[in-house]
Amino acid sequence: MGEAIVITSGKGGVGKTTTSANIGTALALMEKKVCLIDTDIGLRNLDVVMGLENRIIYDIVDVIEERCKLKQALIKDKRFDYLTLLPAAQTSDKTAVTTDGMKKIISELKQEYDYIIIDCPAGIEQGFQNAIAGADRAIVVTTPEKSSVRDADRIIGLIEKEDMKEPPRLIINRIRNHMMKSGDMIDIDDIVQLLSIDLIGVVIDDEEVIKASNKGEPVALHPNTKSSIAYRNIARRILGETVPLQSLEDEKGMFQKVKKFFGIRA
Amino acid sequence: MQDKKQLITIKGTREGLTLFIDELCSFNEAIKELHDKIIKNKPKKDDPIVSVRIKLGNRYLEDDQDKQLTEIINQANGFKIDSIESEVIRKEDALKWKEDSKIKAINRIVRSGQVLEVKGDLLLIGDVNPGGKVVSTGNIYIMGNLYGIAHAGVDGDRNACIVASYMKPTQLRIADYISRAPDYESDGVYMECGLVDEGQDKIIIDRLQVLSNKRKELSRFERRVQNG
Incomplete structure (x- = not known):
């Protein structure tokens, strides 16, 4: 019996889709059977980020309106067998999906998969309600910006009203270390204190993420970038491991290390 | 006869x-x-x-x-x-009276978009986040951070006060008075209270200690009995 996790944020553009794709990929790399569901009907792009756009034949609305079987709509990832995607429809709108329809699909998928990652649309309307309907757990994504933290707070309030197994957990995305140090960005501690939920991961703002998503392959596939490690750590924490938070410091060059050794300020 | x-x-x-x-x-x-x-x-x-x-x-x-x-x-x-x-009042009025003079203790976080409304005094153990709002007909005591809006004495009680462990509100409202945070970035204050100053005809924020002078009736449980 699998577990359904919804990735949500309230505000748009904070990285829900990227986070969903990367957590899904990281879990699949650890040999868990994962199904990604895109619930952003009308504005789908999880398939683009995963590079599976050209394989879509049926979508989630086809499943709900019984034009096809659930199995027919699922797309196997081109890189490994553990990962599948249930794409959103591009032509219908959000009213085509109901909470009951979502619950039915998710409970069916849970028989088959270890983790079902639900990519939630922005906003708090029907699309959001659909996305959280069948979820057991929620992960809230925010960036260190006031507006995004405010929306995350609102979303957490809404999720707390639902009957989920545990309170939502937090990912802080797009951290720019130098701005946080200079006080131009809100501090991680301040965000966590304000939202008062558990932090499950921090991801730095990384150009590699953009490069990878344009190529249609999640950054978590590359072993050495900082953001990739961050996503893999999040996946390990989802599995229940305790992994310390990644240090945000940039790797220092040899010369600077030597300078530091001699006590010269870098 | x-x-x-x-x-x-x-x-x-x-x-x-x-x-x-x-x-x-x-x-x-x-x-x-x-x-x-x-x-x-x-x-x-x-x-x-x-x-x-x-x-x-x-x-x-x-x-x-x-x-x-x-x-x-x-x-x-x-x-x-x-x-x-009259020596007697109706049960209905008595219950309302009791309701109005009670302190309601609530333990939660009032998040953005949420409104917590109570009759009587509110004792909130938890934060009021930005965008959140607490409303009471009496006083408001917050054991936590007040970042959002607090409205005390909503039915027109200008003697109501707002107390918080940490105060950095978007707005303070007492009865029909409204004050807002300054436009410049400022630090919040610890253990202070907001109350209406009759002389200045506006809401002021002061140390908690002034309450014992300015709101003596606060410690009297049945203060609203006198007010009717």
Whole structure:
């Protein structure tokens, strides 16, 4: 019996889709059977980020309106067998999906998969309600910006009203270390204190993420970038491991290390 | 006829007249006797206005009965109703009264978009985040951070106050007063309170210690009993 996790944020553009794709990929790399569901009907792009756009034949609305079987709509990832995607429809709108329809699909998928990652649309309307309907757990994504933290707070309030197994957990995305140090960005501690939920991961703002998503392959596939490690750590924490938070410091060059050794300020 | 017990007893005091209305007779009988007595004792034109206090004992007056009584007294010039006092109140009013003077302890976080409304005083153990709002008819005590909006004395009680462990509100509202955070970035304050300053005619934020001077009634549990 699998577990359904919804990735949500309230505000748009904070990285829900990227986070969903990367957590899904990281879990699949650890040999868990994962199904990604895109619930952003009308504005789908999880398939683009995963590079599976050209394989879509049926979508989630086809499943709900019984034009096809659930199995027919699922797309196997081109890189490994553990990962599948249930794409959103591009032509219908959000009213085509109901909470009951979502619950039915998710409970069916849970028989088959270890983790079902639900990519939630922005906003708090029907699309959001659909996305959280069948979820057991929620992960809230925010960036260190006031507006995004405010929306995350609102979303957490809404999720707390639902009957989920545990309170939502937090990912802080797009951290720019130098701005946080200079006080131009809100501090991680301040965000966590304000939202008062558990932090499950921090991801730095990384150009590699953009490069990878344009190529249609999640950054978590590359072993050495900082953001990739961050996503893999999040996946390990989802599995229940305790992994310390990644240090945000940039790797220092040899010369600077030597300078530091001699006590010269870098 | 003569030995019939008097239903209305009138006593003169320094402040004026006190009317005791028998609590066991029917209202109509009492009104009738009152009417007769008033007509009989009608003050002369030049007499000063006499204030009248009416004591009902254990009798409860409906709204229209209250009106009827007031009409009769006012009919005769020269009388002014000071108060109508009854020893009893309705259960409904009593419950409302109790509700209004109670402190409600609530343990949660009021997040953005959420509104927490209570009757009486609010003791919130938790934060009010930006975009969140707490509203009470009495005082608001927050053991936590106040970042959002707090509205105390929402039914018009200007004596209400807002207390928080850490105060950095978007807005403070007390009765019909509103104050907002300054436009420049500022630090919040610890252990302070917001209250209406009569002199300045606005909401001020001050140290908690001033409350013991300015809001003495705070420690008196039944303060709203006096206020009615």
